[in-house]
Amino acid sequence: MQDTDVAQFINQESFLNYCFNRNDEDVRYWEKWLIENPEHVLQVEAMKQILILMAQESRGRLKQQHFSELQEKIKQSSSPQIIKKISLWPRYAVAASILLFLSIGGYYIFHKQPTQQTAQIQKQDIAPGGNKAILTLANGQRLILTGAKNGLLANQGNTTINKTADGKVVYNAAASESDKVIYNTMTTPRGGQYHLTLVDGTDVWLNAMSSIKYPTAFTGKDRQVEITGEAYFEVAHNPAKPFRIMSSGQTVEVLGTHFNVNGYPDESETKTTLIQGSVKVTKTGTNETNILKPGQQAILSDRLFAISNVKTDDAIAWKNGYFMFNNEPLESVMRKISRWYDVDIEYRDSGLKKENTYGSLSRFSDVSKVLKLLELTGAVKFHIAGNKIIVSKN
């Protein structure tokens, strides 16, 4: 068939309905036609894509043109106050483009805009963190897990500790329940994260500068661990043995569920975010409790113990390998960067700490890419000096 013949199809409404998935009957008709005429599959698929691209492109152009006319009307007819508001538009453009960058993957953009600033940053770049942790056994023996080979790490009583190919630590108990309980502690340094599986099958992801103290066998009526910093849990379901997590100022109690606890000592609040299931958060030393539903976050600080609805994606972005800043103050963002890139932060202007930031990027980018993204807000600029990031006003 000639090219033009496929183009002729667009004069048939049923073909357009098929391309834009507007009508089941026509979709079935053309799918059947393609099965009977397989030599046209590529041509038809390409035609469909061209039509969709043309639809999108023409829509974008027209809307942009009409919206510009509207902005012009608003400017002409209104008070100075409103004109000022309109001048905010470029900021949204910046926010929108940042979001766009994420989907493209950051990389592309940063290499397409080789400004002097970037060049300066890239000269002294800092690599992201990785899988690093220190396992302290009950007898005080310390195992550094970064370079350890796969396989058996240690034997403790009837429990074996193994490191798997993907770097996570797994406990296997061949133990009888009467075995004496031994506690181990896993600690991640600045610039480290680690994934381990406890003896009951519970998965724990530790973020940088965090720790978990846990028994090698859960022999009692409940399963109890202690954490500092930030950890994401996927607790193995066991209604007979509730799982308790003690962290700064609170205890979280669950039966089996997925959630994140963020309680770094340098953060003013401890945040517990529930992804699925149900958890009970109790403020230490009180009877005050909050029961969370999926999508909710318990916030505990000196003055406050409350629940709010949140985007859970933001809370567990780190575990999925992303930074996700959604209207987040710069100082909070910089603390995350400090922990993950193992750097110190210095502010030339402390007023900048409250600047709100948007954006998301892979955690495995070099620090310059993250800083470049943050610079797009137009408010701040960064300078890398050795192990320190200096934040100043743009």
Next chain:
Amino acid sequence: MRKGKDLKAEWNAFVENGSEQAFYNLYDHYHDYLLYIGIQKEMPMEKVKDCINDLFLYVFENRLKLHTVNHHHNYLVTIFLRSLFRKEHFSSSESLTFDEEQTPDMPAYPSAEALYIQQNVQEQVAQTLKKYMDKLSVSQSRMIYQKFYLGLTYEEIAQANGVSVKTVYNTILQAVAKLKKLIGTQHIGTLAVTISLLGTLILFFFKIS
């Protein structure tokens, strides 16, 4: 595809806090929808567009009066239609005479699939498309939008643009055939293969979502 009624949060963010982003999101949606129903009511494109912009100008300048509006979708559509037909003045009072039958939904548009194609199209194809669309006249570009995005009939498009049905047919056909030729069979081939490998899965996903 989102419907106007789903934009309650955007409406509230604009009315209560004056969020510019929310205002833009509302425009982004209603620009399509109001053009669609306006043209279906046999009104000329230019007039429909002016009514939409007048409506949004009114909304922008009278934000504080709009706290009383409960059903933003009914409100916007009703006062838009009133002004379109009778050129009445806009008001912030909510109409009680919203007629669902008079305001049909837009035909489905595969937004998610379109986004996927846009993101995965080869750079060269995207460039060719942009360059080509730049060269089209406003009226050609409008007809492509009305036919492919809004899903209007050839008759409705002819009416809205004050041309014959035959002109609409030919304009759209020529535009598509020419672009297809420019992109070239070779690139289309590669593009299509990538998609068809994934296509089955993706289409399944879109149908259930």
